[in-house]
Amino acid sequence: MSGQRFVAQRMRAVPFSGIREFFDLVMAHDEVISLGVGEPDFPTPWKICDAVVEALGRGMTSYTSNHGLPELRAAIAGDIWSRYQVEYNPAAQILITAGVSEAMDLVMRTVLDPGDQVIVPQPCYVSYVPCVTFAGGEPVIIATCEQDDFKLRPDALRAALTDRTRALLISYPNNPTGAVMARDDLAEIASIAVEHDLLVISDEIYAHLTYEGTHTCFASLPQMQERTVLLNGFSKAYAMTGWRLGYACAPEAIIEAMVRMHGYTALCASTIAQVGAIEALRSCEDEMRAMISEYDQRRRVLVKGLNDIGLPCREPKGAFYAFPRIEHTGLTSKEFARALLLEEGVAAVPGEAFGESGRGYLRCTYATSLEQLQEALRRMERFLDKLATGDVSLEEPAPAPI
Amino acid sequence: MRQVLEIVEREGPVPVEEIATRLGIAAAEVEQSLREAQEQGILLHYSALINWEKGEAEKIYAFIAVQASPEHGSGFDKIAAYISRFDEVHSVYLMSGMADLMVVVEGEDFREIARLVAEKLAPAPGVRDTATSFVLKTYKMEGEIVTEEPGNHRLAVTP
Numbered sequence: 001m002s003g004q005r006f007v008a009q010r011m012r013a014v015p016f017s018g019i020r021e022f023f024d025l026v027m028a029h030d031e032v033i034s035l036g037v038g039e040p041d042f043p044t045p046w047k048i049c050d051a052v053v054e055a056l057g058r059g060m061t062s063y064t065s066n067h068g069l070p071e072l073r074a075a076i077a078g079d080i081w082s083r084y085q086v087e088y089n090p091a092a093q094i095l096i097t098a099g100v101s102e103a104m105d106l107v108m109r110t111v112l113d114p115g116d117q118v119i120v121p122q123p124c125y126v127s128y129v130p131c132v133t134f135a136g137g138e139p140v141i142i143a144t145c146e147q148d149d150f151k152l153r154p155d156a157l158r159a160a161l162t163d164r165t166r167a168l169l170i171s172y173p174n175n176p177t178g179a180v181m182a183r184d185d186l187a188e189i190a191s192i193a194v195e196h197d198l199l200v201i202s203d204e205i206y207a208h209l210t211y212e213g214t215h216t217c218f219a220s221l222p223q224m225q226e227r228t229v230l231l232n233g234f235s236k237a238y239a240m241t242g243w244r245l246g247y248a249c250a251p252e253a254i255i256e257a258m259v260r261m262h263g264y265t266a267l268c269a270s271t272i273a274q275v276g277a278i279e280a281l282r283s284c285e286d287e288m289r290a291m292i293s294e295y296d297q298r299r300r301v302l303v304k305g306l307n308d309i310g311l312p313c314r315e316p317k318g319a320f321y322a323f324p325r326i327e328h329t330g331l332t333s334k335e336f337a338r339a340l341l342l343e344e345g346v347a348a349v350p351g352e353a354f355g356e357s358g359r360g361y362l363r364c365t366y367a368t369s370l371e372q373l374q375e376a377l378r379r380m381e382r383f384l385d386k387l388a389t390g391d392v393s394l395e396e397p398a399p400a401p402i
Numbered sequence: 403m404r405q406v407l408e409i410v411e412r413e414g415p416v417p418v419e420e421i422a423t424r425l426g427i428a429a430a431e432v433e434q435s436l437r438e439a440q441e442q443g444i445l446l447h448y449s450a451l452i453n454w455e456k457g458e459a460e461k462i463y464a465f466i467a468v469q470a471s472p473e474h475g476s477g478f479d480k481i482a483a484y485i486s487r488f489d490e491v492h493s494v495y496l497m498s499g500m501a502d503l504m505v506v507v508e509g510e511d512f513r514e515i516a517r518l519v520a521e522k523l524a525p526a527p528g529v530r531d532t533a534t535s536f537v538l539k540t541y542k543m544e545g546e547i548v549t550e551e552p553g554n555h556r557l558a559v560t561p
Contacts, residue, residue, distance in 0.1 A: 026558045026559050034556075037556055037557070039560055297424035301424055304423050
């Protein structure tokens, strides 16, 4: 009954993400404090929900244009202009999608021919490599490292280039490392992009969650707008993950091709989610600032706490993740995460779920309440004490019957 | 100082060290902010927010709109200070609009508040009229919505 024979060859090569595997393990336990979550703990600001309820009452329930509501595209263009002084034409250079996830898939399928290479710095979000693979491209991984604050080094980028390199995919602030790249860092990447005529796909979903310095939009660098696909959305900054709403900004020809694909596969992004996004941009800057200030406070508590208990952790300057090193405990990050969950009921995601270079690290979200963070730190300290006295069993349990 | 006060306003007496870590400033700076705020009468005291409707004890609240005769030179200050002295009086505000003063009182039952109004407030010198409205149900207090159960709908692990 499994139907495996009907599943295409190409899909068999793509496993579930490492997060999914760990999720199943966590779900089998009660009373878990989870630092494994990749989304805000705040509900969507009430004004947004209220605007949507009102719009539903007015019958805003039909399709929108393939591109998305003109009012939303105009609001996004205005927002990008006011933050970064980058000008996008809302009529032709912006596409509204079901989250950055859909936009990422569309970009890859739009720009890649079979065998084209896309350079992907890791650790990174779990969907990048599969999206390249699904589109028939070939991901070329660059491992970034803690010594470089998990930034992409220009020399590493140069070394990865071939005559088949088509695009570079970057994401700063980064999930899972919290790394950011300042304007100067990005300028070096930009000049390589020009030299080799690369398309740069920049996932800036955590842009607003930058705690030190200001975020540099990649398209705002000189000559970059013409070769950049800027991706962003409403999930993280406005606590709207479940609404599934994102957007892509790019030169006309790319957006035009993406809209064709989007029109045939998704038709349009959810209408009411688009209404909510308009309200977010119109009236929720204060709510967003308040959430960011909370994350910033939690960030300092978690980073200090991790360092204090002996899990070295560089200061993440963006997103809402700390990425402490656990290698010196002698455990792999998978073993560490599993044992921490079983012994103390704290869930954090093994770093290798985000690529080989995440091995030896753990992703801990601080988008959770301070009390929970403090309790998690106490439990982790106790866990490390047990580890030191050899009081932790690392036996793999027998697989649960499905 | 503002960020320090915002933390203690919402969370009460948070340890100085913790505030310092959260804001990325020195503990001494936090201490100084709190001390100055106390000295200047900005930070009055720490208290807890309790929803007595769910609690053990019965407490009822009433809002009393007071019309009063202002005095030359001091306006409503004297009568407001007089009313403020009663233990049952929770807060007193000078208002724009229909009432001159808005007095919030708390008591253990209806009779206690009725006695306060009839025997103390209404006859007080300078008070011309009172209109008492009892609180029937609390939906939100001090910025906190109290009618909803807190819920967490997030999955435990997401990308």
